[in-house]
Amino acid sequence: MTQMNMVSAINDALRFEMQNDDRVVVMGEDVGKLGGVFRVTAGLQKEFGEERVIDTPLSETGIIGTAIGMAMGGLRPVPEIQFGDFIYPAVDQLINEAAKYRYRSGGEFTCPMVVRVPVGGGIKGGHYHSQSPETIFVHTAGLKVVCPSNPYDAKGLMLASIRDNDPVLFFEPKRVYRALKMDVPEGEYTVELSRAKVVREGEHVTLVAWGAMLLEAIAAAEEVKEQGVEAEVIDLRTLWPMDTETVVQSVKKTGRLVIVHEAAKACGLGAEMVAQICETAFTHLQAPPRRVTGWDTPFPYTLENEYLPLAHRIVPALLETARF
């Protein structure tokens, strides 16, 4: 066991799997010599050489397009998109190509790869260094989306993602990168994809979150405890395919649901979860399922703490839902 933050945990996962599997290559803008603008890939080029840790030209289209070709050619590319906000030049390749290759070729071609994407707010990044674009990819059949909330899960989910035979978008919450350290096993372990985790038990209201907002959810749960409300907190961990079952079980117990995400509200994953819960557990609901999310505005700079669904906004939603 070593104490690691999320940056070092992901770095450790990449290093482990590159040693373990020589099909794994890392690529992207500034990932090589610099080791990434967040230093997630630090030291990898030195250890594995320029052929496997590749500094690319400035083109997300090129990064993802060539990564797909590499994957088809038998490698396991782990391309980085420097910020989630810059993934749009690559969405044609992701939506029309990576997502559909297996399906459209009747299984003849696949493109297993892990697209690393630093996402979310909390670093004073304004419009273009704060977005959480999961909705686009959840909506697209054929893509998986993962978002860890802590170093342990980050490493285990990364190893599981690289070994998965489908394309995975691996969202890394920048706000968590260096926010906490925890014991992370050296060597190999995986955290299964599409398995949510109940991180706090409670019987009054189910509270679902992931990534950086999980910490806020836990903080809010602790706060409402003082007022007699016990929230069951679920870390979704894999956003899609979603572990609806774990959420449904919890809602059947509590009768109440609050979901939290940084992304804008309209057509966010919160909407999908509410709709699914209505479809599967409507008669168990004792209060309207509730969303606490980023507002339907672009992500602002100065007021980012007013934009984010931090604990102070989760608390009243929990109380109102529990007391409905």
Add this chain to the structure above:
Amino acid sequence: MTQMNMVSAINDALRFEMQNDDRVVVMGEDVGKLGGVFRVTAGLQKEFGEERVIDTPLSETGIIGTAIGMAMGGLRPVPEIQFGDFIYPAVDQLINEAAKYRYRSGGEFTCPMVVRVPVGGGIKGGHYHSQSPETIFVHTAGLKVVCPSNPYDAKGLMLASIRDNDPVLFFEPKRVYRALKMDVPEGEYTVELSRAKVVREGEHVTLVAWGAMLLEAIAAAEEVKEQGVEAEVIDLRTLWPMDTETVVQSVKKTGRLVIVHEAAKACGLGAEMVAQICETAFTHLQAPPRRVTGWDTPFPYTLENEYLPLAHRIVPALLETARF
């Protein structure tokens, strides 16, 4: 009044507004000499010349990027994306630029334009000539999304969209293009944006649809009528900003909601509507709100009528919801 199908109604709207306002320019792949692959822009280049009806190179990035510049420069561009499936190379300009210009510049810059986008299935187009990508744009703050279901609305909404000072994505359901004709007034009239329309009254269940699926919704409503269920059918017309109020009023009356769309289910607009109804009218709901949508697979070719949420799939959803 002239009998028009949707193709001629939109053509008429464009012609009218180009005569009326010389800031309006039409641009895109094959829109000029050919008049568009669906002939929506037929005859416009002859009438208004190559400077205002522009055949562009094959680049959606270039079409939308330059259209934004034109709009900033005082024109009212109406760019066409030949198929909704090919809009992805333009999403960076749409999401990061068009959607945010007004906001990020504190109102100094705006980019009023209407992006015409033929969408949806029903023409045996398979993966790449059938998609309905509204979710991406609804999720993005700063964009409007319109989708008419008939020639009258198409013309009126087009004129309203061109005159609107925000960027509008104008989704044209290909399946409706030549499917029906109706009386369309010559000359000027507008249909207000963000106003849904109750196209059939009923007291048992609210049924929301738009575009090509509106016709299926009406067919389903007629079918369940025989079984004593009266559906209130709402044509959403503008997908975003959504006229939630009209839907809420109806649901308060019926206590029941079914929503239909061609796009995949996960994070589709149906999810958003269900979540909004839960937030605003939960206590009025007498049955779980229900979605009938495209499946969470890529859009298939041979089985497209199994993929689409046609009347045969809407009917049981209506009956089950009404009898819940």
Add this chain to the structure above:
Amino acid sequence: MNVLVKPGSIPPNAPSRKLFSVLDDNGQADPETDPKLELALVRRMYEAMMRNRLLDVRLMKLQRQGRIGFHVGSEGEEAAIIASAAALREQDWIFPCYREIGAALYRNFPLQSYMDNMFGNVNDLAKGRQMPDHVTARQAHFTSITAPIGTQITQAAGFAWAAKIKHQDVVTASYFGDGATSSNDFHAGMNFAGVFQLPTLFLLRNNGWAISIPSEHQSRSRTYADKGLAYGVPGVRVDGNDALAVYAITREAVQRAASGGGPTLIELCTYRAGPHSSSDDPNAYREAMDSEEAQKRDPVKRLRRHLERLQCWSEAEQLAFEERVNAEINVCVEKAEAAAPPSIASMFEEVFEHMPPHLAQQQAQCVDGPRTRKRH
């Protein structure tokens, strides 16, 4: 590997407006540039080109009869497509656009599989999920055809990159049209291939049109081959209706890529003799070609004249060949048309490697749900 082609025809990375050619309109080879291929090979190319032509005629008819939904032909572009594919080695991979099915067939992709795709039936390797002409042909080292313009270009570069990293002797070739040079993936693919010296060929089929947009209106560069200069990728122009010229240049580029010399951009100058696809009517935007000009340009006729000159082909052989191919086509059409559509359950398969619960649920809903009265 056939080594009959002598290198030296691809200019270094500098503008070159010369059009490389071998055959004149009468099928006479220029001894200066003639790659002197084995006659069996030339015959094989000719037969594949002719078969392609016959297929196009038949498929367009089937479409007009409403028996298939769509067809995109390659009339007039057979040399550009087939002679270039012939010049690739067996281990090399093709990343096609939608007009290169002839290349897959040249590589023994079964005609029956192609026809099953045209009908989108249960035997279609793409399982009826894609439009006609969007085949998948792994066995032919030919990737799954896509509609979005240009996306295969970066992918081909990436596949070549994988081969390079794994030290495998594999070259890739992406095919695309003049219109596709405006795409994002052309730009990124060329740039990455240049920077990383990837063993990939950019086969730019300049057929004069992108649907209704003439190639002069697609770009203002002096030639399409010149675009290589922006990326440090050598560019060369070839008479794309001259099978021997196409073969020679492609072969040289393959040899160079395979020996670590990096990518090449090959502008295959040809002409789209037919409509863009069965959905298109070119009368709206282009003048009819006069028939003399069309004859002159025809790559199939030109190669036939060459073979006839060498007494390697005759009118009798032609008639026998046409009859044999048409019969073969008939059998495949009949079988493909009779086959059932794919199962409804299959619509939910292969979205992911393992079916997640939400899709299993949707599959059950769909399979057990009411059926439409519409036919598939």
Add this chain to the structure above:
Amino acid sequence: MNVLVKPGSIPPNAPSRKLFSVLDDNGQADPETDPKLELALVRRMYEAMMRNRLLDVRLMKLQRQGRIGFHVGSEGEEAAIIASAAALREQDWIFPCYREIGAALYRNFPLQSYMDNMFGNVNDLAKGRQMPDHVTARQAHFTSITAPIGTQITQAAGFAWAAKIKHQDVVTASYFGDGATSSNDFHAGMNFAGVFQLPTLFLLRNNGWAISIPSEHQSRSRTYADKGLAYGVPGVRVDGNDALAVYAITREAVQRAASGGGPTLIELCTYRAGPHSSSDDPNAYREAMDSEEAQKRDPVKRLRRHLERLQCWSEAEQLAFEERVNAEINVCVEKAEAAAPPSIASMFEEVFEHMPPHLAQQQAQCVDGPRTRKRH
């Protein structure tokens, strides 16, 4: 319009590796190429460059002190930015990337407005919505700065297109880095500008780096100016640290664009002397420049030597100027820092022209809801 610049320095559309320059390292002008500008203009450029330098020093300090969140400077690139902006006419429009605020200031964008943006306060024209250095400056004909690389390039082409359609005498100029040449918008913007002969300038600031990626690794084209060949857009290379050369070439390109001659790609060869931004530490990827080399390259010093040679500037003037500018900066910083953050209600405004119901509702929820204890 200043007509002192004689045309003829931009080569036709063919490769040209010559670097156009006027000043040598000692500030001596080459009489062959000297545009012989009015001294008042040269002085004005120098002062703007020097002011830019002083601003960068101060802003980087403020960032290190934690008083502002971020800064992206332009040390070493002042000539490329300011002399090119100076060569544009008042009616012309600038589509900047994030490093050209000096161009806005040259056009009298108020320093106070800039500083308000750096603090994201209530007076910021961008209303605290964007990161520092992302100003909006309509009055200076300078568009709102964005972070995604390259997007301004097609927009500038489109704005020029609008001017052309409306028969207005307006030229646009997009600024972007060497890294941005790999972007989709560079490709599309160049191509559209070439095809439609738009009155736009592509000002490619080749500063040697895209964060940690050296410009030789960004593309294999022989020069960045060569990229024009792919689009039929004339390309020219200029010593970007030589204000007079930058001015002369930019002016010629403006004149040509304004008279219907179409677009020009100008490669401004310069060097990013500082880090990419306040978040970057170049020690991880580049060797320190030796100080003699740095001095020689410095565009501000070079122009100062030129002015001194002409007895148009002195040490005393320099000192007085620095003092004046620093005082001005101080006043602005003080005021900007003291200003309140934007109102919470303002976060919901200007998403659309008119606020739709869902935003009015969210605004009320936010304004009336609980407050975070975190400071803004």
